[in-house]
Amino acid sequence: TYILGIETSCDETAVAIVKNGKEITSNVVASQIESHKRFGGVVPEIASRHHVEQITLVLEEAFQEAGLEWDDIDAIAVTEGPGLVGALLIGVNAAKALAFAKNKPLVGVHHIAGHIYANRLEEEFHFPLLALIVSGGHTELVLMKEHGSYEVIGETRDDAAGEAYDKVARMLQLPYPGGPQIDRLAAEGKLSIDFPRAWLEEDSFDFSFSGLKSAVINKIHNAKQKGETLKPEDVAASFQASVIDVLVTKTVKAALQYNVKQVIVAGGVAANKGLRAELEAKFANMNTPLLIPPLNLCTDNAAMIAAAGTIAFEKGIRSGLDLNANPSLLLK
Numbered sequence: 001t002y003i004l005g006i007e008t009s010c011d012e013t014a015v016a017i018v019k020n021g022k023e024i025t026s027n028v029v030a031s032q033i034e035s036h037k038r039f040g041g042v043v044p045e046i047a048s049r050h051h052v053e054q055i056t057l058v059l060e061e062a063f064q065e066a067g068l069e070w071d072d073i074d075a076i077a078v079t080e081g082p083g084l085v086g087a088l089l090i091g092v093n094a095a096k097a098l099a100f101a102k103n104k105p106l107v108g109v110h111h112i113a114g115h116i117y118a119n120r121l122e123e124e125f126h127f128p129l130l131a132l133i134v135s136g137g138h139t140e141l142v143l144m145k146e147h148g149s150y151e152v153i154g155e156t157r158d159d160a161a162g163e164a165y166d167k168v169a170r171m172l173q174l175p176y177p178g179g180p181q182i183d184r185l186a187a188e189g190k191l192s193i194d195f196p197r198a199w200l201e202e203d204s205f206d207f208s209f210s211g212l213k214s215a216v217i218n219k220i221h222n223a224k225q226k227g228e229t230l231k232p233e234d235v236a237a238s239f240q241a242s243v244i245d246v247l248v249t250k251t252v253k254a255a256l257q258y259n260v261k262q263v264i265v266a267g268g269v270a271a272n273k274g275l276r277a278e279l280e281a282k283f284a285n286m287n288t289p290l291l292i293p294p295l296n297l298c299t300d301n302a303a304m305i306a307a308a309g310t311i312a313f314e315k316g317i318r319s320g321l322d323l324n325a326n327p328s329l330l331l332k
């Protein structure tokens, strides 16, 4: 089967064609980073306008890159949520129009299911599986007992990991998006500041990053008032160490408690070099195989949507032409 995937939930316009849920035949991503940079974050109105301008071009390029035609396509998978409603609508409406015009089945996909299934483009899944999701809007531990079934065993109670990275980066006056900037700086810094770690209750797999964010603000603010020089690379390294410590510790604990056969990592923050290194180091000593996708599959793309859509399609799940964008869609 060839599934066409469409993703427009945030600031990348993406179309991809995936074979049998595992093999990328094309994966085109038009990023809007340059347009949002001067505002220090994603401006929803601008994102929607770019999606409208880009979607047809990106679609054509996806077919060209794959060397395929509409006749080859078995279904269209599209991100229906969560995300920015105006941005989601462009993809959903494009998918509905194409499904109608080309007479193809339509499958709505949860954006985070997509991030999870980015991993299956690398390796087959083995259940029960634990997924650590660390993205711009989500920080979750998800247990999967079979394809297409998701049990959230822990989630953030406030900020997402990526959100914390982006906010701390802004405090350090680094350009948007801040995650990769902090990642780069952290490699050069010293762990000279003891930032808090939010472990929460003993048996909880939930996360919290707002206290850490406040601690960073206070540290920068106090240093400024006292006229002390605080090296941004040390702030970055110390902040990142706190995030990674909590993420990795809880992931290891959950992997053992649920006796999983595989651990996968998903979302934009999975691109973080420090996090990848620490996870790899911890799981190297365990029997549980760890899978982290290559960088281009960690951040938003449509191949992951097509991959997740393939599973839904094979299960017989279909969306009607009344499919709507749902900015707060739940993973289930």
Ligand code: ATP
Pocket (backbone or CB within 6 Å): 009, 010, 082, 083, 111, 115, 134, 135, 136, 137, 138, 161, 162, 163, 165, 166, 177, 178, 179, 180, 183, 267, 268, 269, 270, 271, 272, 273, 298, 299, 300
């Ligand atoms: P969601 O998937 O939750 O809807 P999103 O799609 O905006 O949110 P992603 O595209 O998955 O999020 O990831 C973007 C986030 O990843 C941003 O917060 C960005 O700063 C962060 N990020 C990207 N690369 C890195 C990195 N190397 N280190 C840390 N964070 C990173």
Ligand code: MG
Pocket (backbone or CB within 6 Å): 010, 011, 012, 299, 300
């Ligand atoms: Mg993005």
Ligand code: FE
Pocket (backbone or CB within 6 Å): 111, 115, 135, 136, 267, 268, 299, 300
């Ligand atoms: Fe995402």
